Amino acid sequence: MGISLALTVALILVAWAGAAAGLQAVLGTVTPYLAGLTFLGGVIWRVVRWARAPVPFRIPTTCGQERSLPWMRYATVDNPATTLGAVARVALEVLFFRSLLRNSRFELREGPKLVYFWEKWLWVAGLAFHWSLFAILTRHLRFFTQPVPAFVGWLEGADGFFQAGLSALYLTDVAVLVALTYLFLRRVLIPQVRYVSLPADYLPLFLIMGVAGSGVLMRYFFRVDVTAVKELALGLVTFHPVVPPGLSALFYVHLFLVSVLLMYFPFSKLVHIAGIFLSPTRNLANTNRERRHINPWNYPVKVHTYEEYEEEFRKHMIAAGIPVEKAGPPAQVGIPVEKEGQ
């Protein structure tokens, strides 16, 4: 954890120093382009690599009754028997974290007695975090588009329901910070989760905290020149990069951390977002016995044929009155019963 924190702080300092040393052009144009390229290229490479590997067997995890007899109700989404059902299942996973909602925790009490509790907080925090992040990204479209699409305005209206001082207080800003804190705390405080956590798990948390923190500071405390930001952003997306003067170091810290996060994304666990769509335990319908699934690398194997079997055991079979394909030696009486135990 320490190492990830140190790294994040170092990155912040680099950006700060860069801005102070007049490297605005590098921080404002070169790194974002580099980051964008790495991100796009990396994610495409990763997904193509996944997609190129075949799915030899149909292995959905079935979380409900199968479709079997017509009068028996089946779990249309949790154990889908149609493509539509499987699509719905993936959609529920992506949009509402369906599986995480099942989470529980146990306690071993005297007796012995095992009790299970519904553990919804991870689900709540995960959902709040991802949805808020999504809303915040969408709000950022204001900087990248001219004219700004109407839905961005609606979203801002809905999100900025509460007033904080002069400007609207975005609910999603609050939610993202609270959720991040919770996710961080549970990683540190739950012994088992701490035990499995890697520096690679803390790093994205700290990076995103840095991004969100600098964003919040710019919006509510050290107001940034929004027109200048928009000029820079529009310049980037229209491939006419400009570096408007007057942007604070804080802004470059924000931008730099975002760039680093984007570059880091394809090479880390952050690709999990793409993983859900391709996960064979979730995106396949449980029609295993109804429709034949083809394995592209199926190869012939050595089997023990019936002929070999009969060849070896024919006299026993004949003696026991079991039909055989080929007549064997005349049956003898009283063959000792051979049994091979383990």
Added chain:
Amino acid sequence: MSAPKPQELLKISHRPPRTGWMDTPVQFRRGTWCYPGKARSLEVLDLPFPRQWSPEDDDWKLPPNWKEIVLEGLRERLHRFRSLQIFMDACVRCGACADKCHFFIGSGDPKNMPVLRAELLRSVYRREFTAAGKLLGRMVGARDLDERVLKEWFYYFFQCTECRRCSVFCPFGIDTAEITIIARELLNLLGLNVDWIATPIANCYRTGNHLGLLPHAFKDMVDFCVEEIQNVTGVGIEPTFNRKGAEILFVAPSGDVFADPGIYTFMGYLMLFHAIGLDYTLSTYASEGGNFGLFTSHEVMKRLNAKIYAEAKRLGVKWIIGGECGHMWRVLHQYMDTMNGPADFLEEPVSPITGTRFENARSTRMVHICEFTADLMKHGRLNLDPSRNDHLVVTFHDSCNPSRAMGLLDEPRYIIRNVCRHFFDMPENTIREYTFCCGSGAGLGPDENLEMRLRGGLPRANAVKYVHEKYGVNTLACICAIDRAALPPLMDYWVPGVGVTGVHELVGNALILPDEDERTTDLRGNPLPQPAGTGDPSGPGVSDLDEPGGPGPRSGPNTAPGREA
């Protein structure tokens, strides 16, 4: 091997140790691992590197290029399985799966948390196959493959019953069972298997079944069941073997043919088929539905399973029914058609009694006996007297494989409610897709592993204890041959007073055969409950839960066979 007393065993700490998991070497403690596969058994299947070795030895007699073999094997599998790639890359270590594994709950060993079990393999994957792992090493959870890592793999991948419970809870559907399957394939490349798997697969390959029963011995065992049925019911049944031209081939797990209490389930099958006059045959060549190849490698699974279709083809049957068995059905449902099909020499299954087309088995052409029997009951084709099971207060254990790799949840419950009047489900968190493993699946059932089995079985047993104390449940029904072997000792240890039965044993008890004598005992020879008082359906312990989409269970004998479909 004797296990510690329950009080001892229950001293479980779920707090991880102070040393990080990469710095905590594995310890082979007696009672928690299975004996290694015998060279002789590996040789039968031409599996690599048969030799004598022991996990307790320092020197596992690995081939000199063992690392290359493993890494090459991993590379090959990454190209073959999208699931493996995604499961290696996508885990965020959220820990949602961590406490869902029965082995973690029962042992507290952090490497039994599914996430960490997977990391054992993932760490090597990162080191060898990802840029980040090559550059940053431990920062991103990468480590070199060495003998210590390999030993850890052996210990913990043979401490996972491939039950898939963790995968129900993972937000990305990461299935540690799949990871275990692949890891065991890699171990098998070095001849590292356990004997409780290696010897059954060798037997199965040669003789058709795990026990190595030769054809005449298999027939003897079935004949023994036939005699027992005659003793209890007075009805003579004559099953046929390897009969060409039968309509249906019936394949059961061999555990039902020879071992108590599986034999009573087998009697149930025979009585059912007799009662409806089914035109079926058994096979001595395909005398095993269970397939421990699943616990070895995809290839061995395919090699063993091939005999079922081959035999169906040779005998010229129309379709196949499979008995009550868990991992057998994982293979039949998820893999058989893909691996051993197409079954174009068979016909789409239609029940000869009710005319029901089993649409869900249209391609594989193999039907689960619970689907078959539930359909018979729904159509009123069975003559049943559930009061004969009145001495049993029943709960149902969903076996992992039919639950989470198939979804066979309501068929067995429907059957039980038709043949028993006292049925109670265990708490919600422990049944259906949340079901807890018996703790002995995936080849981990030998006696030398008893302590680990009892630990892994604790959550299941504890849920049984709950209904045992609350409703007086005295019978645990299941549809798996491994369960029938593993649950009795588990119950004796954690919940004494609860017996274990197959669902079709209950059917056999309740089924009124044509021309049968009045029964005085159940199939096990226990006296039947006195008729007085059995007609009171409102008494305590009578379940009247609704059936999904169907009419409620009959609370009295169903004396109206032959109702039109």
